[in-house]
Amino acid sequence: MAEAVFKKFDASGDGKMDAKELQAALKEMDVAPSKDLLKAIMAQYDKAPKNGLLELNEFKNLVADLQTIQNASVEEVLDTFTTFDKDKSGFIEPDELKEVMTSLGMGSDENTIQAMIAIADKDGDGRVSVAEFANIIGHGK
Template sequence: MATNPSPNSKPSTYLQDMDEVRQVFERFDANKDGKISADELGGVLNALGSDTSAEEVARMMQEIDADKDGYINLQEFAAFCNKDSDDPHKSADKELREAFELYDQDQNGKISAAELHKILTRLGEHCSEQDCAGMIKTVDSDGDGYVSFEEFRKMMTNSNSNSGDAK
């Protein structure tokens, strides 16, 4: 039985609320059956450029699959996304760094429009490299045409902290 996080626990900066957790979960759930299989988890990780072995995927599944049914449901996924919330700054920074590194394919410390396009295309998004350049321009505070980790952090933190204000 899944438990809800306590009202005092803070979700990570990366996945601020349940709507965001659900959106990410639905990306992983390729066949839309309401659960993530090992194949689906491995597929998304590979699409993101990770060289995750089948053994690593199996270990991840064991860690996340609390009810041990062989699948990750939404509640298990949400609990995993929000674990380590005792130290939200450490956890959030680590998650942001990992997310940034998935996009920074050449590991040069910057996300280019080409890198962003490559990842979004692998995830099934239909956009052009010019669209990606436009996305980068909106967060590129130093005007160099790339997103640095600090710009990425600022974008993720600002979009999450403002998400409830617009309603």
């Protein structure tokens, strides 16, 4: 599936997908990415040599991660939330998200963390509740 979607939206046919092509491909897969989410995805999945483009193998990694998230059970969602919520406050704060992302070897620069919080934080309080977390990964009401 990932390869077919990649080929369909690689408009230039150069084997690389820019942010505009990625946005169209994600919409095809029922993911409506914001501008901030696109930036965060590009930052996370564009591996060396970081060229601002996703190649097929990088796109496949993104699709695999999206499928894992969509297939997660409610129990797995809650387990993941509690892993992020280090102080057990019931919210994922930016510092907690940064700590987890760093420990996973994932993008943890300030812009990426702020983009991730902004994507999930629907009430605008600067942190992510369990309901917001569930909604962002497709397990909310």
